[in-house]
Amino acid sequence: MTTQDAGHINLNFKNRVNEALADQELRGNFRGAMDFLMQKRAAMFPDQEDLEALRKRGEQVRNRCLQQLPDLLEQLEAQCVSNGIQVHWAETAEQANNIILGIMRDHQATRMVKGKSMASEEIGLNHFLADHGIEALESDMGEYIVQLDHSTPSHIIMPAIHKNKQQIARLFHEKTPGVEYTEDVDKLIGTGREVLRQKFFEAEVGLSGVNFAVAETGTLCLVENEGNGRMSTTVPPVHIALCGIEKVVQSLADIPPLYRLLTRSATGQAITTYFNMISGPRKPDELDGPQEVHLVLLDNGRSRMYADKQLQQTLRCIRCGACMNHCPVYTRIGGHAYGSTYPGPIGQVVSPQIWGLNNAGNITQACSLNGACRDACPVNIPLPDLIRRLRHDGNNSTAEGQTAGQGQLRKPAEAVIWKFWALLNRSPLLYRLTLWSATRFRKLIPSHIGPWTRYRSAPRPASKSLHDLMKASGTQTNHPTNQP
């Protein structure tokens, strides 16, 4: 998704939310899935003290790596090159897409098979390649389902979590020739396996994301259960890895604490089936593996996040998805309502910083600041603080940060109301007058006040204010004109 087409994140956000809230089946699917994932995670962290110690360790490892980021990126590049991996740098989504297209063209390749990569969703790679006559096929079962449905992932770890098995059964039956309707999950997965095996067999290029890139050894690490990541990086003659620049860690010793946090926080697994560490293409004496490995390092707004003392904490994220699993808003509206590649709390923080507050700032409103995401985050990202910060920056063109579109969410009417509110609370006379009229004329407040009363009754002030009641009971108030 380039900045030009990211504008739709803000557009119609409320409509998408309303539609999602009214969809009982969708809400049931998310409620069930989120409850399941929260339970699984909790079972993996039985001791709160141990968990806190591990989270602190994860936070400190990530901070140390980020502190050295420019040096580590250079070290990673040098190590990769000496291992035979070709390294490319992309400042923007457009550059990354063109680099990948260039590699495809160098090989006259028209068929790409993809392991799961949120970064490739972020840059809108599939559409870009399709426009250039290249089929990019998703091979993660969830991503495959979503692609078959001409849709996008609704969760960063479980892309098809918005669908139940009946819906998937119908989709497979309708979209795959010769497939009978069945709700048997083993059979459905068997169908996916069969279709995709042929695609792995035929693909000329495999594309994957990267979970950790180890600077010391020039190693790309992929975390997965299905084996499609291994297929995409092993079977096609060319492997392209797309990696956000923040994914670098210093050494192999940094991996165990982060990997432990990642799988336990994401799906409540002690470990995933595969941890795939790629340190180079096939060597002359080896029989298999890709002939070429390319690493595309993607900035796309990340170095801007790095510049801000508070917002740089965004870059600690290891993309586990625990923040969305624990978010009461995400659970109710689902991933698609956000309209962004990255939904949920981390999406509310990442999206405006990638695509600008003017394009993607509205989604920061879908937060009650309850703090559940912060408590679940394996690397202690203070997500509610960052969401609040971005709300502030969206309303203040003089904000200090570097996020694009600052001040562009400011609504004149809202600004006037807050100005009046501030004035009211600063002036004792005006405050008392307002309080007096609110209690006396309380019955004049209309019973229908816009969206507020769609699901609630209108608020009605009490007939006597707290001050009145205290006065009547003879209690002395020291500061009768104080703010309530």
Add this chain to the structure above:
Amino acid sequence: MSGTKAMMNSRHNILQRLRQYRTSMPAHEQMENPTAGVVEVENKVGAFTAAMEAAHGEVIPTTSEHWRRDLFEHLRAQAIHNLMIADQSRFADLLLQENTGIELLPYNQAFESMKDDLFHRVAAGFSVASAGIAETGTLIVKSGPGEPRTLSLVPPVNYVWLDANTLYQNQFEAFADKEYMKPLPTNLLLISGPSKTADIQQTLAYGAHGPKRLIVLLIDG
């Protein structure tokens, strides 16, 4: 070439921005709890077996003397009619000379020539783990001339030989063993069970894209 030039500029711009703003990053802190997450394992064989079986992997406890007999008995009992092994595997000579009624296929050419067989004919692949991790029931397989990576990936069944003496307690211990980890092979794999997915309504299904069955020959004695 203008493409290369543009990329050099991108590299320069990214690194320059990061260097410019690096001062805003918090200073490096002393690690508060450098052993957080480390779980010590006393009975490594027991822990490995329990974790592997919990992940739907199968463990055949055996010995260096009997493992070949156990392997072929298992193949026959499961009606798995062929097994592929790399001809440069340390066990190739031993296995390929066996006359057991099971067809033994050598992986002896480049993948491009083996691909069709691997995808359409081979019933089981034979791999050798160079070490294991007890806590999580994990096999560590290092790619190399005798260990093609597709052998543990493409055939529907994967037999893996593992010496119990090579079990690490946990991942921390394995990844801190510099001698074992250097130099890294082109592909180092941690494998903790057969391939699986829960992408359809959180229902666990095995055999997503990799092997449907993972069978460990655990050599203990």
